[in-house]
Amino acid sequence: MKSKGYGGKKNIREKQKGFSALLLTLLTGISVAGMTMGLVYSINSSQSSVVAVHAQTEAQVRAAAAYQALAAFMSTKDFDSVSDINLIERGEITAGSNSAVYTNSGSPLSPSLPDTCPTSTDPVTPNICFDIVAESGEAAAIARAIFKSTRSIKTGTQSGSVFAGGLVVGGSASFTGDNNSTIYVKDDIVTNTAGTEVVLNGINVELYVPTDFVSANDLMSFSNYIFKADPAVVGIGYSIEKRNLGGDASISTAGITYSAINNLWTIDLSVAVLPPGVLWFDGNVIIRPPARTRDIPVGQDLRYVNSFIAKGNLELAVATSSSLSYDFYAPAEFYNQPRPGEVPVGEFSVSELIAYSEACGTVASQLPTQYCHNSGLYDPNLKKEATVANIVFFSGGELSVGSGNNATVSVHGNLIASTGAGGTGMASGKFTGTGTIKVEGNIVISGETDVTEMLGNIDISLSKTTGSGNVIPMPTYKIGSKPFPVEIDFSTYMTCGGTTARH
Known part of the structure; x- marks a missing residue:
């Protein structure tokens, strides 16, 4: 079953960075009997026979053991974005001789489970839900495990400048590079104010691929x-x-x-x-x-x-x-x-x-x-x-750099605008004036809805885009090692004569 993970629209990248199928084998093994102690869960079941009760209990214990294993496994993984987490569609957990299947839960496997994952108070770090299915005989237990994602930074490398919303070099403005400079631009094209493609001397232009900054x-x-x-x-x-x-x-x-x-x-x-x-x-x-x-x-x-x-x-x-x-x-x-x-x-x-x-x-x-x-x-x-x-x-919004009247502005390091103007009609970045702007480093304008403008009688040069200064902070995501909330809600099913009934 393929479904989204937290009620939002899934962003499938051209190059999948996540895991479409994960197989976790616990080499040391997990004793099912030992897992019955210390696990927090609630069981909705009714007794139909001693055999049925045993099968239901066994399935629930296996699901709980699988949940513990899944939580431990996910806590060791780092992801570049929430979209990468949502690329985990399903997988199997093998614990000793027992196994369970987990599914990224956009649609519930059980009528008793909610249609969507509970909304996080912070949209930047959404909750991630997995439905865990374990079977024993003709019984199956389904548990909804809810995890909270967390965001921090890691060391990243940006070898080149980024103009995610496009780049316009207009008027008498000049934008040149040192022949080792690369810029990544929306639609792989730089234009003037009339929309005509322009060629930049000393700069290699490549297609921008959406990235989380x-x-x-x-x-x-x-x-x-x-x-x-x-x-x-x-x-x-x-x-x-x-x-x-x-x-x-x-x-x-x-x-x-x-x-x-x-x-x-x-x-x-x-x-x-x-x-x-x-x-x-x-x-x-x-x-x-x-x-x-x-x-x-x-x-x-x-x-x-x-x-x-x-x-x-x-x-x-x-x-x-x-x-x-x-x-x-x-x-x-x-x-x-x-x-x-x-x-x-x-x-x-x-x-x-x-x-x-x-x-x-x-x-x-x-x-x-x-x-x-x-x-x-x-x-x-x-x-x-x-x-x-x-x-x-x-800048968390628009980044503007002016050069006055024939002034020279030299920037040694990276210039970053992390979101841009956000579809307001404003530019994500503006470089204006009648002087010279020299950038020894990278310009990263990551707002994907608004262009960067270089206008006026201005000379802008780019160099050292691949030097030691291209090491910048980048985001990284983890799934919390402890679930949220701590209580798991079980639904137990029995397979009887080819039909499935809830108990």
């Missing part, structure tokens, strides 16, 4: 400073939660303002002095760098080393009058810049001391412990929490 909520626990609206905080109207730090750390709120009217955070970099690490904002964010040289704070330059994460839209708003050069680094990208003597004289390099101090800070209480240790950075290939240090800008 992380959300801003997934990254909140891996951030250092979490900004949330709080009207009770007099004067600023928001609170700052500090995480992943070596100890308590103060942070200046100068240059950071919040407007509850449109849930908007504004970061004025001509005033703000930001601490090292990952800054997470519950809402929309506008980052405004200085427009003139004399606006730069004393002791600073136009180099910024942070990860900015917005649950809503994120905009880098370079003033239209600016013609300055700005550098925005993901912490790991700045730390991994060449050291003096490793590049020709005149090209950018940074000492290990400066690289560490700007990526991790100089105060122990401000150490971003998810990606820094006391002498360097963790390898994001080995520590999933460190993958966030490869992100410069992350």
Whole structure:
């Protein structure tokens, strides 16, 4: 029987990543008699004969044993998406000399079982149901096992940029690559504003295949400073939660303002002095760098080393009058810049001391412990929490990057918009202005309903799309090792003379 798993529409991928049939053999064996103790279940049955009662009880015990085995087995598996979990259609559990069949239950096997799996309170992590059927003689017991899926992150690799909703390069805009750059685009085509296909120099265009990317909520626990609206905080109207730090750390709120009217955070970099690490904002964010040289704070330059994460839209708003050069680094990208003597004289390099101090800070209480240790950075290939240090800008909605009036904006690291505008008619990504935008990393615009626009008299270049910085956080799903709820509702059937009757 082929059916969906939790009342939603099944997303069958072209390449099946799940299991269409799973056979679980418990090598150590399970004693059916031993499983009768400690199992929580209810039995709906009536006595018709001693033989029938024995067969019913035996079938129910086998179903309960199969449930325990299924729960243990599923808890060891990782899935890339809920759709992959739903690709598990059915399978057989062999426990010693006993066996049972489980089916991903979109349609019930028993009239006493509900038509659909109970709805989860969080649509991102739905409940997953399996109907388990075990037989003994002419009796069959059917149990509905309900599990809760959980979502976390893992280390992933994105070797190339993504424009899931399509890409438009219009006007006098130029989008070029370093001949090693690959972009994945909806319908495998890039167009201008008239809908005509355009060819991009130095960039290989390939078809985008739907992929599950992380959300801003997934990254909140891996951030250092979490900004949330709080009207009770007099004067600023928001609170700052500090995480992943070596100890308590103060942070200046100068240059950071919040407007509850449109849930908007504004970061004025001509005033703000930001601490090292990952800054997470519950809402929309506008980052405004200085427009003139004399606006730069004393002791600073136009180099910024942070990860900015917005649950809503994120905009880098370079003033239209600016013609300055700005550098925005993901912490790991700045730390991994060449050291003096490793590049020709005149090209950018940074000492290990400066690289560490700007990526991790100089105060122990401000150490971003998810990606820094006391002498360097963790390898994001080995520590999933460190993958966030490869992100410069992350938007839960629209991502906009402007280049002002002949300004140069260099972004060293990954730019990610996790959902896009969501069919609002807005672009998922916007790259505008009359200057130059250089991206050393990947641009990932995963909203599948809205295009990314590169418009104006702007020069955009893409490089290092397959470098060490392409390691990014990706979602992973598990089925909880404990069922939800803990009670299993059994229906028992007897096969009598070729007919099936419920007991």
